[in-house]
Amino acid sequence: MNPARANILGRIRTALQTDSAPPVAPSASAPFAPVTNPAETFRAEFLAQRGEIITDLPAFLADFPKVASDVDALPGNAGIHEADLGVTGCECLIAQTGTIVVSTRAISVLPPVHLVIARPDQLVPDLADAVALLRQRDDGRWPAALSFITGPSRTADIEKILVMGAHGPKRLAIHIG
């Protein structure tokens, strides 16, 4: 048996025989203000992050000949490598930060445009709520991958200049129906 594990845990236990003082306890003051109008807030944050809100779905889809989809109501016609557009559902939407939580892998990151089909009842006010919802729903059988997506892919590695679509989708769109 590889001794590394035993050695490391042994060193940890020995180290922790000496106590270190805990930091000053925090107050009950919450880090963030409560979100009072989730729908408005989601819209504002999502747009601020350069997301696109799609009301006319057929018009939007008309621009994309090759679509990969895991949404039954919107069947695809291409694989993820050829698709211009990836369509997925979502686990929930977070108003505080305009975030979409998905449990998909490549289909929501490989195609250059990502469209999310969501329902209004999937919206929760803040991150803490989203985490609580996922815990309640998925604890014990977590999806192998979850991604909290806040806007399209971007980088500012070059002189802090913002460029969209570094590797992931250049455009992130949502249709809440």
Add this chain to the structure above:
Amino acid sequence: MRLALFIPCFVDQLYPRVGIAMVTVLRRLKLDVEFPAAQTCCGQPAFNTGYWDAARPLAQRFAEIFAGYDAVVSPSGSCTAMVRKFYPDLGVTPPPTFEFAEFLVKQLGVTDVGAKFPAKVTYHDSCHALRELRLKSEPRQLLAQVRGLELVEMDQAETCCGFGGTFAVKFPQISYAMDEVKCHSIAKTKADYVVSADSSCLMQIGGYLQQHNPGVKTISLAEILAAT
């Protein structure tokens, strides 16, 4: 109250005027002050360089010399921080020691000391005063009451001037670069004076200004408060 003066070694040797100014202001406020002549150094140079065993005897000495006073006042944020915040690390209980601006505003509740200094000044937040003693508004409250004085804030007020004691000796190029950044920030304010609670910072800043921008002068907070 029994009030003692703690005059750091470099103020005593290089900038006696700063200590004299502090005494002038305290007397103007009708306070009796004593100067225990046995004092030498708080031990900070040794402590900061890692020689805690060399600093400890000086800390013990300091505690003995200043025992029995209600307050010890010093015109130096860094030396005050050494005594109040770091003497416990050496196992020495410090006497109640205050930086000058802190003493006036927080202990005496005084912001107007009857000073007059018609000039445009900018304030440099010395690191120990700002971050160890948590002094930010106190010097500014005092300056706000100085007649004729116009205070302009520099954009890098809280950025270290680069002195850092032995740091300036061991890493002179880095120290110089930091000094230059600070002095550029000062120049942008077009102030006539840069003022601080720490003479070591003013020495560092003054060194650069004297060479590159002699139109801007350095002055301690104590000297401004003593001016009438």
Add this chain to the structure above:
Amino acid sequence: MSASSQFLDAARQKAGDLRHRAVIQKAIGAYDAKVAEGKARFTDWQNARAIAAGRKWDAINHLDRYLEQFERTVIANGGQVHWAEDSAQARQIVLDLARQRGVRKVVKSKSMVTEEIHLNDALEGAGIHTVETDLGEYICQIRGEPPYHIVTPVMHLTKGDIAQTFHDKLGTPLTDSAEELTMIARARLRQEFVTADMGITGANFLVADTGMIAITENEGNARLSFSLPRIHVAITGLEKIIPRFEDLALLWPLLSTSGTGQSLTVYNSLVSGPRPGGEFHVILLDNGRTRLLADAEQRDALHCIRCGACLNVCPVYKNIGGHSYGTTYQGPIGSVITPHLRGTQEWSHLSYASSLCGACTDVCPVKIDLHHHLLHNRRNAVRQQFDNPLQRLAFRLWLWTMQSPGRYRLAGKFAALAGHLGFKPPRHFPMPTGATFRQWWAREQTHGGPASPGGPSVPARPGPSTSARGDARTTGHGGES
């Protein structure tokens, strides 16, 4: 050449490099503005830091328990956990896995730990084509340079520098557009993602109770790295552990705000198992972290979430840049932990290359006592007698002098004499003149009235012709000397 002399050389050079200084100041100026906006989104930033500090304290001070829990849950979810005591073991685990699975090509997302263990060289040495996919890291890889900053790898380069690099190494036309340069990288790397056998990522957090690794990024290259290749290997320091899934609700915004000023980084992913038909491996790396853990005084340095805020605020870092440090972790956190990870004797100099201004401690989102740990490292170096013996002697002499007011006064007189004889200290610093505060006080006590030594009488008056301050030597208005 010792690490310390290399550092001195590099720092000296960079400190005088005004172009470098201007580039970094511009980048960090932009960062500062964004972070100010980001902090304003918190109703109580200071308390948020206090909460986070408490969560990380819990994690680190029960590290064995949480690591075991993490291992159990990862395995239950279908992943594998490996333990590596040092860089060599970590590299070997990856190489063995790659060999056993016939891996020919690896895509990597940004991971400081993989820098720390020099993984790329080992993979290339074994004939495995290894591609950095984070844009900044990709540029570093092409240039053959280490990353300059733990969050922004090419902060020190201009658009022009990068365009020239792409032109020289990839044969692409020179361009002035950051967008075009990014698209060049995107197109090239797309091919790599699709054909790689193994994706190697780091981890920003390890969630003990749900057995997940959390990966934070803006570009999407990490998601592609763990989604497309068959095998996903995550290499991580064992201190990245957090107790609960719920802790992410605060730690993610703290990381994004301190790291870049964003409300949240674009992609915060949680991986708890392999992709269908694939494998998921987590390698937990010690490499000196348990030494830091054993130092109860500095244990909180293990709370670090690698946000980079301390680098960005440090006036030393901003003047000497990341490469000068000559080691994986730069800036204040690097200076604090490197003696523990790599040896006190060779790496204490970084703890001395600081004015102890404390700005780092103020910005740290998890409240690590950074600048005091620099002091602790200095004390430790002296205690272990890694100091210069001449310096040790100098301080003994200094202590002896300061223990007597008489000797102290005498020393002052000697310095004044040296000054009068023409000895000039560097940087226009003044020399003592012999006129001291205590002389003034003594005279005043005996003569019962104020007298001023060698200068215009206090109070000072402002005005262009009066040197209200000046160095004591140049005022020369008579009086005692």
